[in-house]
Amino acid sequence: MKICLFWHRRDLRIYDNAGLAAALASGLPVVPLFIYDQDILDYLPDKADARLTYIFDEVERLAKATKAAGGTFLARYGKPLEVLRALVQEFEVAAVHTNEDYEPYATQRDTAVGQILQAHGVDFLLYKDQVIFAKDDIMTKSGTVPKVFGAYYKSYVAKLTDEDLHPYDSADRFISKNLHLITPEKAGPRPTLASMGFERKEQYVPTSDLPAEDVVRNYHKTRNTPALQNGTTRISVQLRFGTLSVRQVMHQAKALNPKLLAEIIWRDFFMMLLWHYPNTATEAYDPKMRQVPYRNNEDEFLAWCEGRTGYPLVDAGMRELNQTGYLPNRVRMTVAGFLVKHLFIDWRWGEKYFADKLLDYELANNVGNWQWMAGTGAVSAPWFRVYSPESQLAQVDPEMKYVKRWVPEVGTPAYPTPIVEHKFARERAVEAIRAARITA
Incomplete structure (x- = not known):
C-alpha cells in the first residue's frame, strides 16, 4: 500500500498543523514520524538535557494520540538522510510532508533530503507553519530585505488578515481512515532516552496552553518586571518546539495586546533575516x-x-x-x-x-x-x-x-x-x- 509520511520537527502537536493537515488531506494513508537527529544531538554539551527530555515526552504523547486514533507513529534515531533513505526502501512511500525550517542547517538538510527522495520517486512537500510570514513574504517597496523592524512591523500588520491566523483542520482529519496502521514488528521500537545515550533532566515548563487573558492584557505593563511570576506569557518553549500554534498565539495577541503582537512579530523578523543571511549565525552582519x-x-x-x-x-x-x-x-x-x-x-x-x-x-x-x-x-x-x-x-x-x-x-x-x-x-x-x- 502506498503511504505518505508526515515528518514532525518543530511542530510537536496534532491540532492546527499546516503540513499534517495537508498530508491527511492527500488521499494517502498517513504515518507520522519523528527523527531524533543525531547530527544535532551529538553536539549537546550534556547527556542530561532538559530540552531533549521535553521533546521525548512530547513525542511519546504524540505516539499515544496516534495509536488512540487508529494509526502508528514512527520514531527513529539517526541521521535524517539515512533514516529517510531506509524508510522509503522499507515502505511504499509516495510522499513525505513536513513543515519548513529556516535555519542554515535545516535548509541544507532539506535540500539534501529532497534530492534523496526525488531519486527514489518520492515527493517532498514543505509547508509554512511555525511563522506567519517568512522568506520573501514581506519585502521593502524597492524589493530588498527589510532591515528596520518598524517598517517591517507596519508592512506585516497591514498584510496580516484573519485568514492568515485561521487554524488548519489537522485535528479533525486525524482519524483512522486517514492514518495507516503498521504492525508492531514492522514499526519497530521507539527510541528511549537511554537507548540514545541520554538521561532524563526535569526542568519546569508551563503547559502548552494559551496564556491567561489577564496576563496578555497586562503584558505591556508587567513584561519588564522580572520579580513577577506571571509578568510574561512564558510560551517561548512551546513556540520553539511547536507544542503551541503561533497562529493561535498571534490571534489572541492581536485581539488583546498590540505589544505582545509586536514581540511575536520580532520572532518572524529574525527568522526572515537568518534565512536571507545564514552567515550571520556565526559572523557579524556588519x-x-x-x-x-x-x-x-x-x-x-x-x-x-x-x-x-x-x-x-x-x-x-x-x-x-x-x-x-x-x-x-x-x-x-x-x-x-x-x-x-x-x-x-x-x-x-x-x-x-x-x-x-x-x-x-x-x-x-x-x-x-x-x-x-x-x-x-x-x-x-x-x-x-x-x-x-x-x-x-x-x-x-x-x-x-x-x-x-x-x-x-x-x-x-x-x-x-x-x-x-x-x-x-x-x-x-x-x-x-x-x-x-x-x-x-
Whole structure:
C-alpha cells in the first residue's frame, strides 16, 4: 500500500498543523514520524538535557494520540538522510510532508533530503507553519530585505488578515481512515532516552496552553518586571518546539495586546533575516564589526557564566538561567549587554552559552538579539550604546525582589565587588569599536 509520511520537527502537536493537515488531506494513508537527529544531538554539551527530555515526552504523547486514533507513529534515531533513505526502501512511500525550517542547517538538510527522495520517486512537500510570514513574504517597496523592524512591523500588520491566523483542520482529519496502521514488528521500537545515550533532566515548563487573558492584557505593563511570576506569557518553549500554534498565539495577541503582537512579530523578523543571511549565525552582519578586538578574558567570562560579576541584576539573571533554563527578556538584554560591552567579550561566546542553557533556545532569535546588543547585526542597537546595569536594576527591580530571590548574599561581605567599573568599561568598549570601524 502506498503511504505518505508526515515528518514532525518543530511542530510537536496534532491540532492546527499546516503540513499534517495537508498530508491527511492527500488521499494517502498517513504515518507520522519523528527523527531524533543525531547530527544535532551529538553536539549537546550534556547527556542530561532538559530540552531533549521535553521533546521525548512530547513525542511519546504524540505516539499515544496516534495509536488512540487508529494509526502508528514512527520514531527513529539517526541521521535524517539515512533514516529517510531506509524508510522509503522499507515502505511504499509516495510522499513525505513536513513543515519548513529556516535555519542554515535545516535548509541544507532539506535540500539534501529532497534530492534523496526525488531519486527514489518520492515527493517532498514543505509547508509554512511555525511563522506567519517568512522568506520573501514581506519585502521593502524597492524589493530588498527589510532591515528596520518598524517598517517591517507596519508592512506585516497591514498584510496580516484573519485568514492568515485561521487554524488548519489537522485535528479533525486525524482519524483512522486517514492514518495507516503498521504492525508492531514492522514499526519497530521507539527510541528511549537511554537507548540514545541520554538521561532524563526535569526542568519546569508551563503547559502548552494559551496564556491567561489577564496576563496578555497586562503584558505591556508587567513584561519588564522580572520579580513577577506571571509578568510574561512564558510560551517561548512551546513556540520553539511547536507544542503551541503561533497562529493561535498571534490571534489572541492581536485581539488583546498590540505589544505582545509586536514581540511575536520580532520572532518572524529574525527568522526572515537568518534565512536571507545564514552567515550571520556565526559572523557579524556588519563587515565593519568583524574585526572588533574583543578581550575574551576567560576568567571574566566564567564569572559572568556563574553570576559572580558584582552587578546584582546580571548575577541574578545568570543564576536563574543556570538553574531553570529560563531568563526574562529584559534581563537577557542586561546580561548580554554586560558581556559584550562591559567585559568586551565576543557575542558568540554568549550566544553559545545561551544555546547550551536556554530551554527555549532558538537560533534566529538568539543570534538576532545577541547581534542587536553587540551592535553587529542587520538590525541592531547603535554600537556605541552601553546600557548601565545599575540603571537597568533601578528600572526593573527597584526593590530588588528578583535579585534577592537569586542572589541572597547581595549586600553582605560574601557578595563580590563589581568586576569592572561602568564608566571605564563603557569608554574602553566604545573607543575600541570606533577604532576598529575606522580601520575596517
